[in-house]
Amino acid sequence: LSPAAHTTGAAPVIRKKLMGYVGFANLPNQVHRKSVRKGFQFTAMVVGESGLGKSTLINTLFNTSLYPAKEPLPPAAERPKTVAIESIGADIEENGVRLHLTVVDTPGFGDFVNNDDSWKPIVENIESRFDSYLEQENRVNRMKVVDNRVHACLYFIQPTGHSLKQIDIEFMRRLHTKVNLIPVIAKADTMTDEEIAEFKERILSDIAHHNIHIFQAPTYDNEDEETIAEAEEIASKIPFAVVGSDKMVPTPDGRQVRGRAYPWGVVEVDNEDHCDFVKLRQMLVRTYMEELREYTNDVLYENWRTEKLLSMGVAQDSTVFKEINPAARMQEERVLHEAKLAKMEAEMKMVFQQKVQEKEAKLKQSEEELYARHKEMKDALDKQRADLEDKKRKVESGRPLTPEKSLPGRKKGFLRT
Numbered sequence: 182l183s184p185a186a187h188t189t190g191a192a193p194v195i196r197k198k199l200m201g202y203v204g205f206a207n208l209p210n211q212v213h214r215k216s217v218r219k220g221f222q223f224t225a226m227v228v229g230e231s232g233l234g235k236s237t238l239i240n241t242l243f244n245t246s247l248y249p250a251k252e253p254l255p256p257a258a259e260r261p262k263t264v265a266i267e268s269i270g271a272d273i274e275e276n277g278v279r280l281h282l283t284v285v286d287t288p289g290f291g292d293f294v295n296n297d298d299s300w301k302p303i304v305e306n307i308e309s310r311f312d313s314y315l316e317q318e319n320r321v322n323r324m325k326v327v328d329n330r331v332h333a334c335l336y337f338i339q340p341t342g343h344s345l346k347q348i349d350i351e352f353m354r355r356l357h358t359k360v361n362l363i364p365v366i367a368k369a370d371t372m373t374d375e376e377i378a379e380f381k382e383r384i385l386s387d388i389a390h391h392n393i394h395i396f397q398a399p400t401y402d403n404e405d406e407e408t409i410a411e412a413e414e415i416a417s418k419i420p421f422a423v424v425g426s427d428k429m430v431p432t433p434d435g436r437q438v439r440g441r442a443y444p445w446g447v448v449e450v451d452n453e454d455h456c457d458f459v460k461l462r463q464m465l466v467r468t469y470m471e472e473l474r475e476y477t478n479d480v481l482y483e484n485w486r487t488e489k490l491l492s493m494g495v496a497q498d499s500t501v502f503k504e505i506n507p508a509a510r511m512q513e514e515r516v517l518h519e520a521k522l523a524k525m526e527a528e529m530k531m532v533f534q535q536k537v538q539e540k541e542a543k544l545k546q547s548e549e550e551l552y553a554r555h556k557e558m559k560d561a562l563d564k565q566r567a568d569l570e571d572k573k574r575k576v577e578s579g580r581p582l583t584p585e586k587s588l589p590g591r592k593k594g595f596l597r598t
């Protein structure tokens with residue numbers, strides 16, 4: 182029995198060999214069956230200036246016309262003046278697995294003369310989804326909790342070939358703690374391979390410089406080499422340079438592919454030599470959709486929830502947890518004690534500073550008084566000296582002294598010889 186088991190009350194772990202087949206090895210299959218029956222919910226957000234190919238890419242990713250053919254845009258003067266938030270939902274099924282997909286679009290982002298606050302409605306929308314989830318969790322009946330939280334945000338970067346723009350940095354800085362950010366370079370078919378490589382480098386250095394956290398495919402110690410290599414390969418493609426197209430086009434060698442046909446050739450969406458679409462799909466859909474959901478729930482939502490409850494005055498740890506865990510209690514007491522000491526020290530420092538300031542003010546005041554007195558006396562003496570010199574000059578020139586200008590303390594008309 183480990184000492185930790187005594188203190189925490191955990192059951193001791195004894196390793197035993199089974200005598201025969203019991204059946205719990207079937208647990209993953211049970212989980213699989215249950216999840217398939219329940220279906221999955223996934224919410225993706227797309228953000229980027231208009232015309233960067235957001236709807237085309239979503240249609241390409243999920244191989245469905247989620248976005249119907251668009252009406253032509255109204256004239257600029259008739260378009261809304263703020264970023265709007267629009268959701269489209271669809272139930273899609275593949276090999277018996279149902280996915281309720283919601284795409285949150287943000288038309289208007291970055292389309293105005295002043296885009297300073299373009300990120301605001303988006304942050305508010307993400308937080309209101311967290312709010313709604315928290316409210317559902319706190320209900321007495323929690324049987325039907327609908328998860329509308331945003332699990333991934335595809336951020337479309339304009340293929341300028343320079344570096345991130347201020348609006349990109351501001352958006353990512355504001356959002357990276359609230360959503361899994363996946364940056365993509367839009368319309369990558371407009372750039373050459375070298376331009377894309379250099380652009381990616383500059384984007385990554387901007388992201389690192391501003392301490393922005395973007396979603397990375399996670400790897401665990403006990404995973405096989407193949408999975409780790411796959412995660413590393415996906416990571417090496419971030420930010421994904423993507424090309425979108427939901428149309429089939431013929432290639433010169435007679436194949437039908439999803440791509441974009443140009444006079445000089447065909448850009449194939451699903452060809453890894455042409456763009457990173459395949460890797461993006463792998464990250465978002467095929468391999469890491471569950472990780473995105475998990476990270477949203479366990480880290481992003483949890484951090485937001487803790488902050489929210491603390492700001493509402495709810496104490497962080499339950500008393501039960503502290504009672505059964507003396508180490509946690511001691512730790513908490515230590516933290517409280519240290520906080521108290523720090524507070525006392527800060528108060529003492531403040532009082533000391535106040536006293537020093539008062540003393541300094543007093544010293545300054547008496548210095549000023551002294552200076553004023555000294556100046557007064559000096560002025561009087563200077564005046565006296567001037568009078569005396571004036572008299573001396575008059576005596577020396579042989580003129581009699583005027584009675585009022587006689588020396589002080591002497592009889593009028595008399596002179597000292």
Ligand code: GTP
Nearest residue numbers: 230231232233234235236237368369370423424425
């Ligand atoms: P809004 O709905 O206005 O925000 O636009 P959007 O970002 O959804 O762009 P949309 O998917 O409507 O595409 C705009 C135009 O770009 C269309 O003519 C697309 O055919 C084209 N387009 C989409 N993806 C690509 C791409 O990868 N490369 C190129 N060259 N054009 C693309």
